[in-house]
Amino acid sequence: MSFHPKMAYDATFHKSARTLDETDKGAGPPFAYTAENRARFDQIVKRYPPDRRRSAVLPALYLAQYQQGYITANAIRHVAELLGITRADVEDVVSFYTMFYTKPVGTFVVQVCRTLSCALNGAERVTEELTAKLGITPGQTDASGTFTLVEVECLGACDRAPVVMVNDGWHECLKPEDASRLVDDLRARGESVLSGCHHVVELKKKAG
């Protein structure tokens, strides 16, 4: 074994993983909350003491993402201005959380958990199936703009691994062979039959 890994030095070697650029090209379309979202925003900031207004940055960014689908430099500027913090403060948060997208995403964002429990239960194979079915690799969006496939870290439902999250809903105990049906359901009806586990168990409990 060679002691040193092979060093792939070239012009692009020392680079940043940041996606945001604030050139006119990267700043995205002009952004401001719609009247409705602005009203929501005003409700949200009321939840925080005036000197902790900055704490509203997460819900404020979610609002922006709901409105536009992804976060642009213009959205960051808008949120920063409304909260009275710097744009760097907002980008800190945007770039830390994988839930914020800095590029346009598909209608359905399919997020496969790749952390321990899910990995041990075959998450990798779920990803493979989805990749094959959708014809895109993790991180990509399909040509029609319907699906975006990403791998994410623990989704907090480890007891029902492997877990896939589509937009805001969980799909649990997914077997690799379910992947294809999930995609078809989403295509056909805009939603999928929940793989159930979580809800079924919970419903059963409630029922008695």
Place this chain on the structure above:
Amino acid sequence: MPALTIDGTAIECPDGSTVIQAAERAGIFIPRYCYHPGLSIAGNCRICLVEIEKYPKLQIACNTPVTEGMTVHTKSAKAEDGRRAVLEFLLANHPLDCPVCDQSGECDLQNFYMNFGLYDPRFREQKVKKKKAVSIGPHVMLDQERCILCSRCVRFTDEITKTGEFGIFNRADKAELGLYPGERLDNPYSGNVVDICPVGALTDQDFRFKARVWYLSSAPTVCNGCAQGCNVDIHYVLNRPHLNDGARVLRVKPRYNADVNQWWMCDEGRYGFGWIDKGRLTKVRHRGVESTWEQAMAAIAAELTKLRWNGSRIGVIASSQLTNEELFLIREIFQGALGAQVTAAFPTRPGFSDDFLIKADKSPNTLGTTLLALDGATHDAATLVDEALQGRIEALWVFGHDLTKLGDGPPINNVGLINEESLRELSRKLGLFVFSGTNENSTASWSHWVLPTAAYVEKDGTFVNCHGRVQRIGRAFPPVPDCREDWTILLEIARQLNHPLAWQNPQQIFQGLTEVLPPLAGLTYEKIGSLGAPLAHTPPAAEAAAP
């Protein structure tokens, strides 16, 4: 006041102290990266782990409040193991640029590795690569790979300058320190982030690659950039003339003083030292021809003696860049013995100022001139020059000032106190025109005698800052050969004027000064020490001037 034991030392400390502060009181240093006494606590680097009895896990010293009866071990095997592991993580993706890293020699990664690291590296994987040598502003260079994400610099720009340029972007091993796209780190205090960065991620563009830090010597002094008088250390090299074209001063670093500047200083003061090694006057000159100190002293004394019964025909424009000791000698000799017209009031334009450190008054010792009543109640530099132009003054001695400029700034509309033409006329009219100063300027070229003097880092003495604090400037290194401290010149002139003064050095002059100036009563160089001492009472003018 909880009492606790740290490494077997019993110590009491104020309520609300943290373990790291308590340890400091007990003289025990706990390693730290993110903790800085001048900033809020982040607790993110984990290098300060200590073992506390009855706690199941190691705790971070910087954010654990002390409690009564606590027993802390900072050097136990468990604590050191924990810190070693933290260090191994911090260095996992570190480029180890030490041979080409400016921080080398004063790097806390190196230091702590030598103190308790010394493990065999186990990281065989490809390191994460980030941007290197990014100029992020006029003074600071960023190397993202070396950054350990302690966030000190982020907190500095958020809490101290409140400019908020920095952010930490992305997460995990891709996390990087940077600026928002399109921003620059361009605030009046940007250089401080270089000091607080515990590693070589933020380095100084001015100092970059000029010298290895282990060649530097350090001497405490006071910044002469404005009336605040920030305490600083001058870092210099004397024995390596092949470096930096022989420049001796290589950088200036702030020196902690709770009452003046805490840990900080401004960029103007930090990078304004170039004149100490560039454009210096190095030879005594008489009407453009090189002369000697002996000739100069004798000739000047002779001219002054001629006017000794006609003192008001002698004018002296002193300067608030001079020390109290020198101003006192000027007053004793010229005002006292000769009856000359002496002033240190020189019209200036107020410079940039803010509500933190930077003062509009760019002189370090304006209050000293006030104390000595040389601040121009009856006449200022302009009236003296006027009188000289009208022939009522025959001998004029200018200390440091360039008459064609206003203060240290560039001339307004290209006119200073007077323009070049009037300066030439002044030079023609005067029987004696002496310029003593450090650097070449128009006044030097038109004066009859040029006396090269020592820069403030080359001489001893005291300044009084705008808050009425007497501070000693020390003497970092001897003057450029053939330059003399102003006070030695003045003592020599006094001797030649048959008015010998008993003092031999600034310390003795200062003692003389304390005897005649009540606000200084009781002070000595020992009492002033390295951190200065307040005046016995601040003159009312100072109260008004100090914002």
